[in-house]
Amino acid sequence: MDQVSVFDGHNDTLLNLHLPERGEGRSFFEWSDLGHIDLPRARKGGLGGGFFACYTPNPEDDGWNEESALRVTENGYEAAEVPRLDPEYARGFADELVDGLYRLQEESAGSLRIVRSASELEECLRERVLAAILHFEGAENLGPYPHALENYYEAGLRSLGIVWSRPNAYADGVPFTFPSSPDTGPGLTDVGRELVRECNRLGVLADLSHINEKGFWDVAGLTEAPLVATHSNVHALCHASRNLTDRQLNAIRDSDGIVGVNFAVTFLRGDGESEDTPLETAVRHVDYLVERVGIDRVGFGSDFDGAKVPAKIGDVSGLPNLLTALRAAGYDDAAWGKLAHENWVKVLRATWQE
Numbered sequence: 001m002d003q004v005s006v007f008d009g010h011n012d013t014l015l016n017l018h019l020p021e022r023g024e025g026r027s028f029f030e031w032s033d034l035g036h037i038d039l040p041r042a043r044k045g046g047l048g049g050g051f052f053a054c055y056t057p058n059p060e061d062d063g064w065n066e067e068s069a070l071r072v073t074e075n076g077y078e079a080a081e082v083p084r085l086d087p088e089y090a091r092g093f094a095d096e097l098v099d100g101l102y103r104l105q106e107e108s109a110g111s112l113r114i115v116r117s118a119s120e121l122e123e124c125l126r127e128r129v130l131a132a133i134l135h136f137e138g139a140e141n142l143g144p145y146p147h148a149l150e151n152y153y154e155a156g157l158r159s160l161g162i163v164w165s166r167p168n169a170y171a172d173g174v175p176f177t178f179p180s181s182p183d184t185g186p187g188l189t190d191v192g193r194e195l196v197r198e199c200n201r202l203g204v205l206a207d208l209s210h211i212n213e214k215g216f217w218d219v220a221g222l223t224e225a226p227l228v229a230t231h232s233n234v235h236a237l238c239h240a241s242r243n244l245t246d247r248q249l250n251a252i253r254d255s256d257g258i259v260g261v262n263f264a265v266t267f268l269r270g271d272g273e274s275e276d277t278p279l280e281t282a283v284r285h286v287d288y289l290v291e292r293v294g295i296d297r298v299g300f301g302s303d304f305d306g307a308k309v310p311a312k313i314g315d316v317s318g319l320p321n322l323l324t325a326l327r328a329a330g331y332d333d334a335a336w337g338k339l340a341h342e343n344w345v346k347v348l349r350a351t352w353q354e
């Protein structure tokens with residue numbers, strides 16, 4: 001049987017390639033043991049495309065970084081509050097990552113294409129061209145001006161995480177904490193509401209992964225689009241602040257939205273971050289989501305190149321191992337097709353209206 005392509009809700013490959021200390025100078029076009037995604041490994045693993053995030057890390061001189069800020073507690077972990085980004089710095093950094101994606105498209109000689117519509121995405125999946133959605137993880141680079149979104153839309157942006165796990169002009173993200181409810185702070189600001197309306201007007205997906213619970217409900221009450229969490233898991237199974245409560249899942253179901261299952265071990269399990277995490281742990285999250293939101297509203301959102309993933313997956317070339325685990329758990333061809341990419345295509349068509 002022809003391999004069914006997997007479309008994926010989140011990767012941090014642009015950042016990994018951009019920062020020498022992360023990517024160590026690897027090329028996207030050559031097989032590497034560094035990082036999680038490059039073109040040869042994507043082909044081997046059957047990756048058809050995904051959301052390519054432009055994520056801006058805090059600058060070194062503000063004293064915060066992901067590694068040092070995470071504190072192990074008696075029964076989990078917590079992160080110090082992440083300082084806000086200077087919009088000017090955020091704009092400069094995000095622009096470099098956008099350029100990075102356009103450079104990949106150019107250098108790929110037709111193997112990677114930035115897609116702007118569901119039809120373009122389907123065409124890529126059919127022709128085995130790696131489809132890339134330009135996604136911002138945090139809207140700091142817009143400054144406090146929601147109307148700036150239109151410029152980025154023109155440049156190909158089709159998905160926007162209103163926040164990463166820090167506050168900005170629009171909303172508050174959840175700090176990384178376990179165990180914790182996602183209800184960690186205030187909801188959307190006035191410009192935050194304006195930004196959601198702007199997303200609706202242009203047809204930009206407003207991603208709800210990383211937003212706190214009040215912000216989630218504010219978006220849910222306002223948006224005309226399906227509710228989408230590109231890379232989040234089930235709070236009932238792993239009490240991380242980044243995961244979704246049953247009430248949130250119900251709202252996603254009722255809006256005909258989608259949840260992309262995150263492979264990050266910290267969101268799959270609460271007891272540490274060992275890569276020695278059986279695939280069954282990920283399958284349990286899939287099972288729970290399918291039970292609660294339905295087989296038509298679950299996809300993948302790997303967090304490749306941005307998180308530690310189970311060793312049995314390892315990197316994108318290990319995606320077939322997940323397929324094997326899901327088959328063993330009773331998912332048939334029809335179910336796999338939906339999880340692999342059909343659900344993503346459907347929700348993107350409804351969101352983008354093209």
Ligand SMILES: [Zn+2]
Binds near residue numbers: 137209210231
């Ligand atoms: Zn993320």
